[in-house]
Amino acid sequence: MKKIYTLICVLAFTLVACEKEQKPTNELETKVSDLLSKMTLDEKIGQLNLRGTSSRVKGKLPDSLKQAVRDGKIGAFLNVTNTEYVDELQRIAVEESPNKIPLIFARDVIHGYKTIFPIPLGMAASWDTQVAKNSSRVAAVEASSFGIRWTFAPMLDIARDSRWGRIAESPGEDPFLASTLTKAYVEGFQGDSLNDPTSMIACAKHFIGYGAAIGGRDYNTAIISDAQLHNIYLPPFKSAVQAGSQTFMTSFNEMNGIPASGDRRMLTEVLREDFGFDGFVVSDWDSVKEMIPHGYAEDLKHAAELSLNAGLNMEMTSKAFEKHTKELLKEGRITEDQINSLVADILRVKLRMGLFEKPYRVDKSDNLYADAHLQMAKEAAIKSSVLLKNDNNVLPLTAGKKIAVIGPLADKPREQLGTWTFDGDGKYTKTPINAFQNNNVNYNFVEGLSYSRDKSTKDFSKAIAAAKQSDVIVFIGGEEAILSGEAHSRANINLPGAQEELIKELAKTGKPIVLVIMAGRPITVTNILDDVDAILMTWHPGTMGGPAIHDMIFGIAEPSGRLPVTWPKVAGQLPLFYNHKNTGRPVIPEEFVQMDSIPIGAWQSSLGNTSHYLDIGYLPQYPFGYGLSYTTFAYSNQTLSSNTISENNDITVKVTVKNTGAREGNEIVQLYVQDVVGRITRPVRELKGYQKVTIKPNEEKELTFTLSLEDLKYYDNNEEYGVEKGDFKVWIGQNAAAGLTTKFRYE
Ligand code: BGC
Numbered sequence: 001m002k003k004i005y006t007l008i009c010v011l012a013f014t015l016v017a018c019e020k021e022q023k024p025t026n027e028l029e030t031k032v033s034d035l036l037s038k039m040t041l042d043e044k045i046g047q048l049n050l051r052g053t054s055s056r057v058k059g060k061l062p063d064s065l066k067q068a069v070r071d072g073k074i075g076a077f078l079n080v081t082n083t084e085y086v087d088e089l090q091r092i093a094v095e096e097s098p099n100k101i102p103l104i105f106a107r108d109v110i111h112g113y114k115t116i117f118p119i120p121l122g123m124a125a126s127w128d129t130q131v132a133k134n135s136s137r138v139a140a141v142e143a144s145s146f147g148i149r150w151t152f153a154p155m156l157d158i159a160r161d162s163r164w165g166r167i168a169e170s171p172g173e174d175p176f177l178a179s180t181l182t183k184a185y186v187e188g189f190q191g192d193s194l195n196d197p198t199s200m201i202a203c204a205k206h207f208i209g210y211g212a213a214i215g216g217r218d219y220n221t222a223i224i225s226d227a228q229l230h231n232i233y234l235p236p237f238k239s240a241v242q243a244g245s246q247t248f249m250t251s252f253n254e255m256n257g258i259p260a261s262g263d264r265r266m267l268t269e270v271l272r273e274d275f276g277f278d279g280f281v282v283s284d285w286d287s288v289k290e291m292i293p294h295g296y297a298e299d300l301k302h303a304a305e306l307s308l309n310a311g312l313n314m315e316m317t318s319k320a321f322e323k324h325t326k327e328l329l330k331e332g333r334i335t336e337d338q339i340n341s342l343v344a345d346i347l348r349v350k351l352r353m354g355l356f357e358k359p360y361r362v363d364k365s366d367n368l369y370a371d372a373h374l375q376m377a378k379e380a381a382i383k384s385s386v387l388l389k390n391d392n393n394v395l396p397l398t399a400g401k402k403i404a405v406i407g408p409l410a411d412k413p414r415e416q417l418g419t420w421t422f423d424g425d426g427k428y429t430k431t432p433i434n435a436f437q438n439n440n441v442n443y444n445f446v447e448g449l450s451y452s453r454d455k456s457t458k459d460f461s462k463a464i465a466a467a468k469q470s471d472v473i474v475f476i477g478g479e480e481a482i483l484s485g486e487a488h489s490r491a492n493i494n495l496p497g498a499q500e501e502l503i504k505e506l507a508k509t510g511k512p513i514v515l516v517i518m519a520g521r522p523i524t525v526t527n528i529l530d531d532v533d534a535i536l537m538t539w540h541p542g543t544m545g546g547p548a549i550h551d552m553i554f555g556i557a558e559p560s561g562r563l564p565v566t567w568p569k570v571a572g573q574l575p576l577f578y579n580h581k582n583t584g585r586p587v588i589p590e591e592f593v594q595m596d597s598i599p600i601g602a603w604q605s606s607l608g609n610t611s612h613y614l615d616i617g618y619l620p621q622y623p624f625g626y627g628l629s630y631t632t633f634a635y636s637n638q639t640l641s642s643n644t645i646s647e648n649n650d651i652t653v654k655v656t657v658k659n660t661g662a663r664e665g666n667e668i669v670q671l672y673v674q675d676v677v678g679r680i681t682r683p684v685r686e687l688k689g690y691q692k693v694t695i696k697p698n699e700e701k702e703l704t705f706t707l708s709l710e711d712l713k714y715y716d717n718n719e720e721y722g723v724e725k726g727d728f729k730v731w732i733g734q735n736a737a738a739g740l741t742t743k744f745r746y747e
Pocket of ligand 1: 108152205284285486
């Protein structure tokens with residue numbers, strides 16, 4: 001079954017790829033082999049070499065580097081941002097190097113280049129493919145102006161643990177949502193044609209299992225069964241191949257004992273043979289060399305041998321390929337055919353990018369921070385913000401209210417941009433305070449804490465005094481940008497510093513508190529939940545976060561995001577995700593044993609115990625898919641077109657959604673399925689579809705979803721793909737813990 005499926009994928013992919021390139025593949029392949037036939041071994045090895053410089057190095061362009069390019073010893077550069085250097089290096093490559101092969105310049109353009117959009121986890125909360133596509137298109141237009149034609153994005157690591165710092169860059173915990181967004185990102189970066197000077201080739205990363213780091217500790221081991229690999233972690237990467245992503249990046253971690261940069265099964269069998277990928281794979285920074293401390297390679301030469309044999313094309317920064325490929329060839333540990341094939345993959349992409357004809361950047365710097373870009377960034381910030389709590393409809397605030405704005409992130413231009421924003425200029429950032437000022441809001445700003453980790457209570461009294469003179473408190477806090485991202489995992493994920501303490505003091509004034517959180521991950525709010533009236537999660541919202549927050553707070557716009565990750569009550573619950581399995585002892589609310597109800601001196605007993613924690617229970621703070629709006633919705637009339645599904649008989653599921661509140665609102669209607677009995681156990685729910693709708697007060701909309709048998713198929717631990725006959729449940733609702741249920745059967 002798997003083979004047939006694979007064949008279909010390869011055929012489908014080939015059609016899509018050919019259509020996209022509008023170029024007969026054989027013409028391209030002829031060019032690749034002509035070029036290869038003229039190249040010396042040194043030049044071939046050069047193409048496999050990505051020279052990286054740190055994100056901060058400026059200095060003078062060293063002569064040795066220019067000479068290396070002249071000799072054809074470098075295939076691509078990372079982090080050259082000085083346009084003069086970009087132009088000079090490219091000129092040397094295409095005018096002076098032996099076969100005039102152009103360079104590619106790469107950079108981590110993750111959620112914007114100059115105009116910064118919300119962090120990817122925030123973008124995922126928008127569930128909006130158009131917004132995602134806009135963000136990557138804007139990033140490509142701005143970055144390509146600097147000669148950057150290769151971005152190290154999108155990051156597609158499914159993440160189920162909010163302690164992990166890089167959850168900020170991830171698409172969240174769900175493979176279906178992640179896969180739909182992947183397609184949009186790739187299409188936005190790569191544009192309508194790869195050879196358009198404003199297109200950047202995408203890089204699906206990190207392949208694979210990086211988000212499954214044990215304990216959420218960055219770089220840590222991943223242990224993933226084949227079923228989980230295919231059902232949870234691989235789908236977004238498959239979607240990237242189908243969308244035409246030209247490159248992939250291996251991850252730092254090992255999975256089941258094999259470091260990703262030496263994993264032949266993943267790089268060759270899965271990525272190329274199963275998925276039909278024909279672009280090139282780059283290693284992550286030094287990850288080839290790091291197979292030595294992993295305990296997988298004896299030394300650098302062995303590392304090169306493992307990676308080349310695995311099918312890794314280009315090495316980032318460490319120099320194993322550069323130093324050892326010739327020796328390995330001589331010793332017959334790799335073959336020239338293998339090297340040719342690895343180089344061909346790189347040349348193919350360079351040809352598709354049109355770099356041989358148009359190697360130089362096209363300066364479109366008048367586009368940087370263009371109005372249209374800023375408007376799209378603002379729209380994205382609004383659509384990714386999630387309203388978590390809104391007691392007594394404290395939000396939106398009515399105009400004219402006297403507001404005490406308090407908190408360490410209300411006016412921090414750089415912090416609200418989030419992780420991986422080397423190029424975003426704080427000067428252009430609009431903070432909430434800028435926006436309140438520009439809109440003549442009646443506010444009094446007292447920071448209270450000068451940065452998110454600040455533990456000093458010295459300014460508390462000023463903040464409390466301001467609060468007392470106001471009608472409402474808007475507390476803007478969270479995490480500084482540096483507290484999430486690579487190598488920035490946290491064991492506790494509550495508001496850092498003395499923020500909780502300050503909120504508790506402010507609550508004593510009796511004034512309503514609106515908590516606006518800017519952070520790179522879900523923040524546990526258990527300690528202060530009862531002290532605040534509303535919580536608005538804006539993630540790190542980017543350049544236009546301020547105006548977006550202003551508009552949401554005053555109801556000019558509605559926060560319309562829904563959680564792309566399960567939000568825990570305490571970090572001790574992690575990892576936590578909605579699409580978990582049942583146990584033999586599923587939680588039954590009435591039988592849930594709480595710590596305080598256990599009699600003193602109780603005899604050991606597991607009766608009544610289920611899979612939960614005695615002290616915190618089993619529920620998250622907020623489920624996956626959750627988010628409030630400024631109106632309310634009612635779901636009714638969930639109907640199925642048939643009670644049975646089969647190979648040739650899709651079923652449609654309909655539901656009516658009514659806006660039962662007083663203002664127009666946006667809803668994300670979510671469809672979940674459970675396969676009740678499987679050949680291996682199945683998750684309690686899986687997202688299989690969603691639709692975004694805008695509904696007027698009192699208006700009803702009937703929505704139709706289609707389910708095919710294909711949607712129900714899954715992989716088991718033998719990599720068999722399929723589904724067996726039996727019962728299925730389907731829910732349509734507002735989040736992963738809600739919804740109307742109906743049943744159908746596969747017969
Ligand atoms: C990160 C990658 C990034 C690379 C280049 C690494 O540390 O893991 O995501 O693309 O650096 O900057």
